[in-house]
Every structure is written in C-alpha cells, then in structure tokens.
Amino acid sequence: MKLFVPNHIITLLILTYLNSVKAYLNLYLSLSEVQRLLGLAAELYYIRNGNINNYALNFVVPVPSKIDSLHFIWESLAGQPLPYSIKVETSNSPALPPPKLNISSSGSIPTSPQTFTVSLPCSGVVEAEVDITITINITVSHDNVTTLTFRRNKICLQFEKSTMYVSMDSMPQFSNSTNIFYIAVCCAVILIIILAFLVTLYYIKDKKSRRTIETAGGPTTTTTTFLAALPRNSVNASSYGSFRRMPSYSLIDERSKDLQDRIAELTVQRCRVRLSSIILEGTFGRVYHGSYTNEDGTEETVIVKTVTDHASQVQISLLLQEGMAMYSLNHKNILSILRVSIEDHTAPFLLYPYKNYTNLKLFLQKCKVSSEGVHHTLTTQEVVDMALQIIQGMQYLHKKHLLHKDLAARNCVVDDKLNVLVADNALSRDLFPSDYHCLGDNENRPVKWLAIESLLHKNFSPSSDVWSFGVLLWELTTLAQQPYTEIDPFEMAAYLKDGYRLAQPINCPDELFAVMAYCWAMSAEERPTFTQLHVCLQEFYAQLTRYV
Template identity: 70%
Template sequence: MKAPIIFFCILLLNVMPYMRPCSAYVNLYLSSKEVQKLLGLPAEMYYIRNDEINWYALNFSLLIPPKVNDLFFTWECSEGQKVPYSVVIKISNDAAIPNFNLNIASHGFIPTTTQDFAISLPCSGKVEAEVYISIILNVTLSKDNTSTLIFLRKKTCLNEMGNDYVLLNTLPEIANSSSIFYIAMSCAAILIVILGILIIIYYLKDDKCKSTDGSGSAPTTTTTTTFLAALPRNGLNASCYGSFRRIPSYSLLNDDRSKNLQERIAELTIQRFKVHLNNIVMEGTFGRIYQGSYNNDNGSEEAVIIKTVADHASQVQISLLLQEGMSMYAVNHKHILSILRVSIEDHTPPFLLYPFNNNTNLKTFLQKCKVSSEGVHHTLTTQEVVHMALQIIKAMQHLHKKHLLHKDLAARNCVVDDKLNIQLADNALSRDLFPSDYHCLGDNENRPVKWLALESLLQKTFTAASDVWSFGVLLWELTTLAQQPYIEIDPFEVAAYLKDGYRLAQPINCPDELFAVMAYCWAMNAEERPTFTQLHVCLQEFYAQLTKYV
C-alpha cells in the first residue's frame, strides 16, 4: 500500500504548481498612465479583474498614435500561484511595422507580483498605412480551462515619421538651471524681434491700403479688368434684367443652428474601427483628405471621403475642422455633399466622413482641363459650363431655404464626377489645401478675399446677396478653367479696387450673355444683385437656347 501512496504524493507535488485555490486571482489591466496616453482619460482599464474577463473592453480596437511605439500592460497573479500563459502577436502590414519586440517570453507564468510587460511596435517610416495589430494571450485561469484574449490595436504609420519626431533619449541634456535661464532669455529676445517685424509690416500695409482708399484713383492695371459701364446687354432679353431690380434680394439669413456642435457630432459619431483609410487624395500643411471606406450598421461597406488633420495640428485647427465640417449638417440634396459620419474617439484627430461617388475637387478638375504639354484633358463647352452652374444654383437655393449661408462659395469647395455632376461642399480644410486663395489683411483671419463681396470685405457682413457675389466669381472660374481672380491685384488693394467700380474682365470665349450674368452678381449695392431664383431662371433660359443648336 505504501508504494501507491508514495507515487500519488510525488504526482501531487508535480501538479501542485499548476493547481490554484479559489483565493488566487489574476489581474490584467492598463495603468492610468497608459490609458491617459492612448485615450486621454485618467483611469485604469481592466481586461481581467479577479479572474473575471471584461469581454466588453476586449471588443474595442484602440488607436495608437503614430509617435507612440511602446504599449504597456500591467498584470499579476495573487497568492503566489503559478498561472501559465502564452502570447502571439500578429501584424497586418509587415512593410509598415517590419519588427516588434516583446520584453517577456512567448510563454511562461504570470508573475506573482504587480509587473509591467511591454510591446514595442515602431513604424519603418517607409510606407504610409493603417496597421492592424492583434495581441493574442492564452491564460489558464482554472484547471482545464484556457481563455484566449485578443487585444485589438490599430496604428497609423507615416512616411515622414523619421523627420517629424525625435527620440526622447537623443535630446540634448540641459546641464543646470543657469543654462535654462539663458535659453529662455534668448527665446524671449528672438520672439520680441519677430513681433516687432510683424508690427512694422502690418502698419506699412495698413498705410498702403489707406492711401489707396483716399486717392480716389483706381490701379493702373487694366489687362484683366473692366468697368461695369462697359457691360454687354444685348444677349439676354430685357425682361430678365428688369426682374433683377424689381424683385428684392433675399432677406438676411441667420446661420445659428437649433442644436449646438456637440449634439450634432454625438448624432453622427461612430467607432473608429469601422473606418478604413486607403490612400491620400489631397494633403496640406496639417490637413489631409483620404479615400476610404466605412462599415455600416448592416455590415455593408460604403466608399467615403475622409477629412482629417495630422497629429501635429493644433486644437484651434481641430476645432475649425469640426465647426466648418458640420456647417451643412443634416442638409439633404442631390447637389450638396453633406457630412455622413464623424469619428472622434480616443482623443485622436477627428475623422469627417463624406459620401464618395468617384468625384474629385472641382478646382483641380478645371485646372486639369487646361492645355498642357501632354495635350487637352477635357474641353468644356459653354453648354457644359452653364449646366454645371445651374447645379450649383440649385444647391444654393436649397441651402438658403434652410436659412444657411455658405460664405465661401468657390470652385475649391465643390466636387465633380466624370459625368460633370456637381455637388456643393463645405470649406473644411480649404484654407490649408488651397493657401493661395486665402489672405490675412492684418486682422489675424484668413479669408477668401478675392471671392468676397465688398460688404463682406469691409464690414464682415454676410447675406444671401454676398453668396450671389461669390457665385459670380465661381462662374468666372468655370469659364477660365480655375484661373486665379484679380491675380495682379494685391489682396490689401482689393477693397479699394472694387469700390472704384473695377471688376474681373470678360474671359476669352465667354459669351456676352454669360458674362452679363456674372457682372450683375457683382453689383455694388447688395439689393441690386439677383437672387439665386432669378439666376436660375435666366441661366435656364440661356441653356435652353444653347441646346437648340446641339
């Protein structure tokens, strides 16, 4: 009898390290420091608390900022018991993240004291991609019961990471407090000099503008300008022009919304893992437009355009993106590209999603239509130009019915597909993507100076009539294939130039009838400008005349 008892005791001694009493618990979580880094929240996130698995937390895919390379997990096994584990890491894109480093063994036992383990996931810097990372952890929480935990992560890798970020351990050390003082004083002196130069430039420009206003004479350049008095009036019938003055212009609109920005965003917010970035369509200093896809609630995938900003964008730029992107919130019209969804999870740069129907920016499309060394990409006929203008008018009519003003109507804020179907878009990121179209007149505000009505320039007054003025410039862009308006006029001189009665010149091959419509959009008095309803009647009549000969 003793032999079986001895054998059983030996077997029990070998198995005991793998047996755990009910008082032994496993905890695995993200520390408050790690959660602050990834989510911006001062709290711990538990995946396992006292052997209870938080499957809800495991369902979320956390976004890793491009500049974050190391992920830290905290774990422990109480009561000194041995709990075996194994870990496997899978990466979707080996070119973006060719190697990873795990500072623990791929299998072993969970430590009996509170410890951290880290996973290093540095980007190669050679490709730009969204990388999906799965951290698969197998843990034996009880006898004959192994649980598989999958931690989902997504990291955006950039081409320029090596230029944009500096490793902390390569920063020079500051020896003592005296060196800090001298560095601070040097920075302050440089800042004062820069501010002084900016103030001098501002006053010089201001004096220049004032002298132009007081002189009463117009600029001498006349190659791209004309007087309103020289407008052709023989194209359209007289009744159309008479209606411009008989019918009063659209009343002052109020663009205050019934819901605040936070409530609008909350209605459209989706989880970040449902959005997939494919390729960059346009890129500025801090703004980016991607083509991508979005998973609907019914499981289908929808092609979208995504507006976002880079990680180095300021909070002001992020706020401006949200405000301008939500400006046409809940506006449904076939000629308006309204926002579809928003993703602002994890305190990362927000994603603004718009429907994508193989369309492109109207301004870049028009520029490609110009004759180049490779030939003509596409030649726009007068009929096509008028048809495109009519679509924009319909969009603006609907917008004004909703008591909304656009305030930045231009080709850069429209999209077009291969069948010349136009959709009006908001102006989110336009200042960054088209910087030559915006100017600061010393008031610390970037504005589309050469598209604005005179009252918008001088008093910052925006009405339906000021949108009509901007439409006239947009119509000029269509006929010139997106030439820069008033290219020879200094932005500081535009207001004086317009006050003296000068306007854009009639483009080459532009019919008199079409240019007359533009010119009436630029009437000095806002009440003398046509409404979009009147513009639609006149251009529809002109379009009908054009189609008779086709």
C-alpha cells in the first residue's frame, strides 16, 4: 500500500482561515513535525493566542507507515494551568494497537510550552488504513469546556512492525534488575550519540543555508506560516478564486510537485528584481511594472504582484497559492508565472512576463464613450475573436485537468493588438472588491459569475467554467458592465433558480446572445463544452468576415 498526499491538499495547506473563538491557549505542530508529516517548512497552528483554526482541525492528516508517533505542543495563556482530559480512538485495533500517550489522560496544561506525544505502533499483522481520533476537552471555567478533535489517517503495512512496538512474547527475559539497569544505560548513551549527530548535521545544514541567504542580501530569520486545510476531495470545496485539479485524475504527472517545490524552482534573488511604477493598487495588494535581470545579464520587462507591509500572513499565503496556479503552463492564451522572489521579513514578489498587457476589464471600461471621446471602438468581429482566444486558453487548462473557477474579464489581460490571455486570480479580491461578495460564510466569492450549482452546492466542473465564460462574453459585449447590478448577492441563487438571466446587451447580435444563453443552462449537462463553443463561434466569426 503506497501513500499519496493529494496535491490540491498540499497546495491548500498554504491557505489560512482563522475563526476567532476564546480558547486561552496555544496548540500547534512544530516546524519539524509539519516537515516530517507534510513536507512543508512551516508551523501549523490549531490554536494561536486563543484563536481556533477550525479548517486545520477538520483536515485529516495522513500519517505514512514509517512514522510511529505524533508530537503536539501546547501551553496555557490563562495565567494558570488549564484542566484537560484526552482520549485516543482507532478504527482498527488488529492493525494498530491502542496508541499510548506520554502524558496522563487527564491533568493540567502548563503555562510554558510542553510537547506531548501520541505513539502509533502498527502491529504488522494487518495491512490497513486506520482512522485515528484524538479528542481533547479543555476546561476554561465551570461553564466553559472547549472540545478539540484531531483526525489522522495512519497507514499500516503487513509484516512492517513499528520500531516503537514490541510484542511482549518476543521480549528477552532478564535475570535481574542489574541487567535491566545496564541495558537502559546503554540505550540512553546510544540515544544521546544519535541526537548529538543529528544536531551536528542540522547545525551544518542551517549554517550553509544562512550563508546562502546572507550572500543574497536577505535576512536569516525563519518565518511562521499559518496553515489551514480543507477536507478530502475538496475539488467541490471552498476557495472559489482558485484553480483545482479535477477529481478524476491521479497525481502521476509532471504537475504532481507540491507548492514548496514549485516556488523553489522559480525563486530568484530580490536584488535581480527592480520595481518602477504602480499599475494597480488595492487595500493590501499592488501590481507593478518592473524589470528582472536574467542570469546572462539581459533585462526583461515584467509585471510584479505583491502585497503591502501591513498585509497579513493569510493574504500572503493566498497570493502565493493563487499565483502559483499557473505554474509551468505554456500556451499563447495563458499568462503563466515567470519567477518568484521570497525573502524573510519582506513581501513576496510574483513575476509575470509583460508585453504591453492591460487588465481586460480596465481595457473594456476605457472603451466606453467619455467626454474625451472613444478610446477604442470594439467591433463584433473583434469581440468574437477575443472570445475565441479565451476559449482556446480554457481548452488548454481543461486539457491539463485544471478548473479555473474564477473566469472573468478582471482575470484576463489584453495587449494593444487585442491578443487575450487568461490569467490567475491572485489579488483580484482586493483589486476588484465590488466583484466579490461574502454570503455569511467568511468567503469572498465571485457570486455573479458563478454557475447555479457552484453557488448552491460549491460544485465545480468544466461546465461551471462554461457558465462563467458566458458572463465574460456578456462583459465583452457591454464593455465590462457589472452583471446583475439590481440583484442583491444574497438573492442571486433564488433569482437564477427562478430562471432569470442577464438581458441581451444593446447592439449584441442574436447569434452571440444565443451562445451566452446556452452557457447559462440550468443543468450542467445541457451546457456546451468549450470545444463546441469554439466551433460555434468560429462559424459565426467566418460569417462576419464575409461581410467585411
């Protein structure tokens, strides 16, 4: 049995969402523990300064067969020890005997950081995936008891007995306590030697990494990342503005690396990036014109996405996760990330290639008639050509088993020759706040671009991307008007269920509006595919060119 950690779970572990609940303590996994379990260089906080991270608590952490123990760190912030009780349950006793704790099942959480361990000794008799539930009850006051539930999934292999689990029948019988004492002393000496060796290796490795960072001119302090996780099969789960791998595909392809490896491949020194002018600016996000100096000394013009100094760790994590969604994609109608610059105590830089690109939504808005005249008059032929380019980009994404989930004019760019590229949605919530709404679940969504099933049940598929494309096509024909301006975001689901849709724009040909209407079919199965849309619009484009 081989353990696979889904890439979309690893990627989503960079996201953080904290629900504020009084808990009066810290409870987290150390950097080394997260590295050991998930391969990420970050700490995972379940409770930080009294804030409970429910998303992390709900995540079922996979535990490989080689790992025989779990380590948690906690401390009371109430100024006094907090009473607790702890219980560990497993779903398969033959495969995994009852886990053991290095602390009592009830006691008090100390006021200084303490590490407690849960041992997970596989029997080696049965091969199975064992569900482990750790329940901790913490008493803050006589009427305030906080219950925390941690879930783990342990892989146990047959005939692979844990080094921490020894059958009583196989233990040697010692003749007296003196022998036991000498054996214990020998084990302690061996353990100390091993620990000293590991500490020395860590020191040498850390010294080398610090020297490398100092050479690049960056500080050497390790930053703490808040992590939040989503449930399994989270293709239909939250974070609407992000790309997700479609559920019917495995991870055995060239994109199966985790986010940390992707960033490492693209990371460049900050001194090679130069910012020139601000293109867009939000509350915490900024987009710059800049330049990047290649290793051969040549300079390349780039777009730089970053955040301000007052941005939170959540916003930084979201920028990285969403910005890396276009990693390694190569298509003429896809704007893929070029480089990443990350240094401690500074905001990360995401670099994109720049060829006189303008945000498509801003470009369309400039095409409107103003007191200064018309910036650019889009013909129906140009609109259809731009739509065809977007379709080609989306066909490529779906071929790579990726869903966009936030296809809109704000997440596309266009150059002065009307070449359109589909981009990621990093910083879009901040730069275009009026396009996103929170429906009471602490999640900003592009409500008026979402398919009915995505809005109601958070279900996403290629057909939900087709629905969003229909709204984008409406944006092209209306020069980026806001859809459903008269409808309250909380009423959108009922409005769509009643069969209402966007009205036909002025001067929009019937053939083009019919394409939009097909995209907004109530049933996902009745909507056209992007391949069918390409054929349909290609024929319409050919008809338009006959009259030119």
